[in-house]
Structures are given as structure tokens and as C-alpha cells.
Amino acid sequence: MSEIKKDLKYTEEHEWVLKDGETMLIGITDHAQDSLGEIVYLELPTVGSSLEKSSTFGAVESTKSVSDLFTPLDCEVIEVNSEAENAPELINQSPYGDGWLIKVKASDEADFNNLLSPEDYESLINE
Amino acid sequence: MKTTPLYETHKINGAKFTNFNGWDMPLWFSSLENEHLHVRKDSGIFDVSHMGEIEIEGKDSLAFLEKTFTNKVSGLKNGYAKYGFFCNNDGYVIDDVIVYNLDGYRFFLCVNAGNIDSVEKWLLHNTNDFDVKVKNLSNFYGQVAIQGPNSIKYLSTLYPNSNLNDMPKYTIKILEDLDNTLTANLKSPCPNGNNFLIARTGYTGEDGFELFVPNEILSTVYEHILTNCANIIPCGLGSRDTLRIEMGFPLHGNELIEGTTPSDYNLDRFIDIDREEFIGKDAIINKIEKNEFSFIGFKMIDNSIARSGYEIYQDEKLIGNVTSGTFSPLLKKGIGMALVDSNFSSNKNLQIKIRKNFKDAKMVNYPFI
Missing domain, CATH: 3.30.1360.120 (Probable tRNA modification gtpase trme; domain 1)
Incomplete structure (x- = not known):
């Protein structure tokens, strides 16, 4: 069974969002990394770029497949996880921890509340 | 399913x-x-x-394969196998198969999962003049x-x-x-x-x-x-x-697609062109003379993976598409095969369009390992 953390919000595209004061951390879920298999490359946006909700902000590549990363809410990138870019296996090993992808500042913090709850995400992946 | x-x-x-x-x-x-x-x-x-497994059995089984299979089966000893193609009149590959000669009278074919029905149908369609039975044992x-x-x-x-x-x-x-x-x-x-x-x-x-x-x-x-x-x-x-x-082996559907013949993929050694006649022969010969495509191996220079269907450019001109691509677990690099315009230049890098970006790759020989 894939792990779903209670203190996070989720998207239908299998990203998670952690609200930490004024900033938010974004990554892919345990379910997503497990479906992809060993991740070998990671493409992330540059710091400072503005992202529009639902647009792609990068991609994760495993041997077998590639998966686009979708922006959960309108935001600006303030940090990217360069360690994970150099060692993408971190995403497999620790999708909710060291394998985070980007740190952003949301244009409207209220958008966070519209994301999926852990319960909604759980029913989504069990469909 | x-x-x-x-x-x-x-x-x-x-x-x-x-x-x-x-x-x-x-x-x-x-x-x-x-x-x-x-x-x-x-x-x-x-x-x-x-x-799939299909068996061809009967007095004329060898003659039947001589007419339908691109590779030479006559002279193949009992118990030996040959790889080759069933092509239609356009030289398009219906399937790539291994033909095993069981006893000179029965030939056992291993066919691709997605092509079992089309191969069976096509073989049956061509049995008219031959005393053979086509048995689908899949x-x-x-x-x-x-x-x-x-x-x-x-x-x-x-x-x-x-x-x-x-x-x-x-x-x-x-x-x-x-x-x-x-x-x-x-x-x-x-x-x-x-x-x-x-x-x-x-x-x-x-x-x-x-x-x-x-x-x-x-x-x-x-x-x-x-x-x-x-x-x-x-x-x-x-x-x-x-x-x-990693071996550069073709996969029907990725390689060997409609509009191409096996000769477009450097597979001429599995085509017995000296034989008087077999289905698809004329189209294959025309295609060899036309020399439209080159089938090449490539290795990514950038950290990226080119996959089937991605566009390949050289000097900003579209020259072809990736047919199969992956991350090589042995080489720890992106590798792949591609069908490109035969006028391409083998000593210049290729640019492969991966999502929105162009990534550099160089042509290499396959097998890649």
C-alpha cells in the first residue's frame, strides 16, 4: 500500500503540497513514484519562474516512462531541490521528504484549500 | 484483459x-x-x-514458406530455426517471426502477441495452391x-x-x-x-x-x-x-511499421533476395533502390531519454523519428534507435525534441553494449 500523509494536500496528477507558513513545498506522491519505478532523470523549472495552475513545470523520467509534473496552484518558484536533480533516486526513497521537488510562493493562498484532502486522494488512487 | x-x-x-x-x-x-x-x-x-504459436504442417509446407517467408528456409536442417518476416505485397511487415523446422514437414512459428490473428489470416489467405494446414496453437x-x-x-x-x-x-x-x-x-x-x-x-x-x-x-x-x-x-x-x-533488436510496431520494409532497418540479412519469388520481394527491391531511410543507433549526450516517436533534427531540419528509446540500465545513459532521412550526416550531432527542449545525441553503432 502506498503511503498517504495526513498533513498534506494532493492533486489528481499525484502531486502533494505542504503548506509551511508563507511558502509551500511540492513533490510527487508515494503512489506516483511506485508506479514510475526507478527514477533516473528529473527536470525542474528555474528559480523565479511563474507557474500557472495545471501547466507543466517539469518531468520525472524512469527507465520505462516519463511523467509530466503539473502545477497544483498559481505560484512563483523560490527554490528547487537540486540534490534531487543530481540524485533522482531520492524521489523513490523519500517522496515526502528528501525527494521534494520545488518550493513555491502561492499567488493566492486560498487555492491551497481547494486541493484534494488525503481522504479524497486515497479514494482516487483506489478507484 | x-x-x-x-x-x-x-x-x-x-x-x-x-x-x-x-x-x-x-x-x-x-x-x-x-x-x-x-x-x-x-x-x-x-x-x-x-x-503466439502457429504450426504449418503438410506436404507443401516448405514450398509454402518459400513463397511467404523472406528468409531462406530450404536447406534448413531439422531442428534449426531462422528469423525473418512475413511481408505483404507492399513489403510491409505483417510480423517478424522465428520459424522452427521441426521435422521438414512441420514448421513451428513464434509470432508477436498483437499479430496472431493477422498472421493466421494472412497465411490462410495464401494457402490456395499448397497442400498445407495452418494451425493456430496459441x-x-x-x-x-x-x-x-x-x-x-x-x-x-x-x-x-x-x-x-x-x-x-x-x-x-x-x-x-x-x-x-x-x-x-x-x-x-x-x-x-x-x-x-x-x-x-x-x-x-x-x-x-x-x-x-x-x-x-x-x-x-x-x-x-x-x-x-x-x-x-x-x-x-x-x-x-x-x-x-540495448541489443538493437527491432520490435514490430515500433520498428517495422507500415510504409517501411525490413530493408529500411538494416535487416537485409534476413531477406533471401536471390530467391526467384516471395511475397513482397518486388516492393522490397524497389525500397532498397530508393534508399529513403537510414536506421541508426544513438546515445544521448545530455541527461535525457528519447522515446518512441520523438522528432530528430539536424541543422534545424526534421530528419526522422525515434523508433525505440530507453535509459540503458547497463550504460546509465539514454539510448535508442531511429529511422532518419538517408541524407543525414553521421558525423554531426543529432538534436532530439524532448518535450519543449532540444537535447543533443550522437550516432553510435548498435548493439549498444
């Missing part, structure tokens, strides 16, 4: 499944990379029961492939009565050991006799064997192998694909 008789066993072994041509097949068990590397240095077992046979440098060691110990050590590559024979122990239990015997076949063939580039086993006893055979050969690990279709790409 269709499942093989090993489906429940795969579930217990922790398989992650994928839909392949309507079959629910294992993509990997623990890890695609581990399975890949284990096959390269030791051995693994693949469930390839989705593949529902009767399951198939497992044991691949890797150590597979001979394990299987010759497991099947001592079959003298596998003396078996040359690209041959087929009856697996005596299974016949002796399991024939009595078969509820529905093989339409062509209780012959469980073993071939020294495969799709990984390593030494190995393919076992054609009645579905009814496939899980008994599979579990017997896994229980008695601790170093043979279950492998999924994921590593089967990366292993074949």
Missing part, C-alpha cells in the same frame, strides 16, 4: 502489471533495473505466454523464456534427460523431461502430440531458452524452475524491452 496461467503466481511474486496488447502482463517485480542487470550477468525468467501453448549467461547451467541440471549442453543456438527440440513426468496429467493434449518444446533462442542478446509448454501445466513448470534454480529471478516485460533495445 487477457491473463496468462501464471497471473496469480505473478501477483504473489509482487508483480506490477501493465496492459500489453490486451494482456495483463508483469511489467516488473522488484525493480526493472535489477531484473535487467541480473539477466546480463546471471539469468531471469520471463512469462511470454502472450506470444491457446494451447504458454511460453516462458529463461535468459542469461547462466541459464544453460541451471536448466541442464534441471532437465538432465534433454542434453541441453549439446544443443546449438537457434535450434529447437522436445523437452524430454517434461514429457516423461507430466504427459499423463494433461486433460487436453496438444493437437500435435504431447511435445513440450525447448528452443535455444531469445530476445535479450544473452544465451537462453524459450519453453513452449501446454497452458495447463505452465504454472507447474514455472514454479518448478523458480523453486529449483534459486538464481533465476522472475522478470517483467519492462526489462525484456530494455534488454532488446
Whole structure:
């Protein structure tokens, strides 16, 4: 069974969002990394770029497949996880921890509340 | 979705499944990379029961294959096999198959899962002038492939009565050991006799064997192998694909697509062009003269993976598409094959469009390892 953390919000595209004061951390879920298999490359946006909700902000590549990363809410990138870019296996090993992808500042913090709850995400992946 | 008789066993072994041509097949068990590397240095077992088996039998079976198959079958000794193509009149590949000569009278074909019906139909359509029977045995046979440098060691110990050590590559024979122990239990015997076949063939580039086993006893055979050969690990279709790409082997549907002929993929050695006539020959000769495409191997310079369908550019001009691409678990780099305009320049880098960006790749010879 894939792990779903209670203190996070989720998207239908299998990203998670952690609200930490004024900033938010974004990554892919345990379910997503497990479906992809060993991740070998990671493409992330540059710091400072503005992202529009639902647009792609990068991609994760495993041997077998590639998966686009979708922006959960309108935001600006303030940090990217360069360690994970150099060692993408971190995403497999620790999708909710060291394998985070980007740190952003949301244009409207209220958008966070519209994301999926852990319960909604759980029913989504069990469909 | 269709499942093989090993489906429940795969579930217990922790398989992650994928839909392949309507079959629910294992993509990997623990890890695609581990399975890949284990096959390269030791051995693994693949469930390839989705593949089809067709037998051509009758007085004219050899003449029939001479008319329909691109490679030369006459002169092929009993028990030996040849790889080649069934092409239509346009030279387009209906399927790439291995033809095993069982006894000069019966020929056993291993065909791709997605093409079983079209091959059967096409063969039947061409039987008019020949005294042959085309028997589709795909529902009767399951198939497992044991691949890797150590597979001979394990299987010759497991099947001592079959003298596998003396078996040359690209041959087929009856697996005596299974016949002796399991024939009595078969509820529905093989339409062509209780012959469980073993071939020294495969799709990984390593030494190995393919076992054609009645579905009814496939899980008994599979579990017997896994229980008695601790170093043979279950492998999924994921590593089967990366292993074949590292060797530069074509996959029908990725390579060998409509609008092309086998000669477009450097596969001329499997086309017996000296033969007076076979279906598709004229179209293939025209295509060779036209020399439209080059089939090349490439290795990514940038850290990226080019996959099937991606566009390839040179000097900002679109010159072709990737046919198969992956991350090579052995080289730890993106590799692939591509069909490009024959006027391309082999000493200049290629630019492959990966999502929104162009990534550099260089042409290399395959096999890649």
C-alpha cells in the first residue's frame, strides 16, 4: 500500500503540497513514484519562474516512462531541490521528504484549500 | 484483459502489471533495473505466454514458406530455426517471426502477441495452391523464456534427460523431461502430440531458452524452475524491452511499421533476395533502390531519454523519428534507435525534441553494449 500523509494536500496528477507558513513545498506522491519505478532523470523549472495552475513545470523520467509534473496552484518558484536533480533516486526513497521537488510562493493562498484532502486522494488512487 | 496461467503466481511474486496488447502482463517485480542487470550477468525468467504459436504442417509446407517467408528456409536442417518476416505485397511487415523446422514437414512459428490473428489470416489467405494446414496453437501453448549467461547451467541440471549442453543456438527440440513426468496429467493434449518444446533462442542478446509448454501445466513448470534454480529471478516485460533495445533488436510496431520494409532497418540479412519469388520481394527491391531511410543507433549526450516517436533534427531540419528509446540500465545513459532521412550526416550531432527542449545525441553503432 502506498503511503498517504495526513498533513498534506494532493492533486489528481499525484502531486502533494505542504503548506509551511508563507511558502509551500511540492513533490510527487508515494503512489506516483511506485508506479514510475526507478527514477533516473528529473527536470525542474528555474528559480523565479511563474507557474500557472495545471501547466507543466517539469518531468520525472524512469527507465520505462516519463511523467509530466503539473502545477497544483498559481505560484512563483523560490527554490528547487537540486540534490534531487543530481540524485533522482531520492524521489523513490523519500517522496515526502528528501525527494521534494520545488518550493513555491502561492499567488493566492486560498487555492491551497481547494486541493484534494488525503481522504479524497486515497479514494482516487483506489478507484 | 487477457491473463496468462501464471497471473496469480505473478501477483504473489509482487508483480506490477501493465496492459500489453490486451494482456495483463508483469511489467516488473522488484525493480526493472535489477531484473535487467541480473539477466546480463546471471539469468531471469520471463512469462511470454502472450506470444503466439502457429504450426504449418503438410506436404507443401516448405514450398509454402518459400513463397511467404523472406528468409531462406530450404536447406534448413531439422531442428534449426531462422528469423525473418512475413511481408505483404507492399513489403510491409505483417510480423517478424522465428520459424522452427521441426521435422521438414512441420514448421513451428513464434509470432508477436498483437499479430496472431493477422498472421493466421494472412497465411490462410495464401494457402490456395499448397497442400498445407495452418494451425493456430496459441491457446494451447504458454511460453516462458529463461535468459542469461547462466541459464544453460541451471536448466541442464534441471532437465538432465534433454542434453541441453549439446544443443546449438537457434535450434529447437522436445523437452524430454517434461514429457516423461507430466504427459499423463494433461486433460487436453496438444493437437500435435504431447511435445513440450525447448528452443535455444531469445530476445535479450544473452544465451537462453524459450519453453513452449501446454497452458495447463505452465504454472507447474514455472514454479518448478523458480523453486529449483534459486538464481533465476522472475522478470517483467519492462526489462525484456530494455534488454532488446540495448541489443538493437527491432520490435514490430515500433520498428517495422507500415510504409517501411525490413530493408529500411538494416535487416537485409534476413531477406533471401536471390530467391526467384516471395511475397513482397518486388516492393522490397524497389525500397532498397530508393534508399529513403537510414536506421541508426544513438546515445544521448545530455541527461535525457528519447522515446518512441520523438522528432530528430539536424541543422534545424526534421530528419526522422525515434523508433525505440530507453535509459540503458547497463550504460546509465539514454539510448535508442531511429529511422532518419538517408541524407543525414553521421558525423554531426543529432538534436532530439524532448518535450519543449532540444537535447543533443550522437550516432553510435548498435548493439549498444
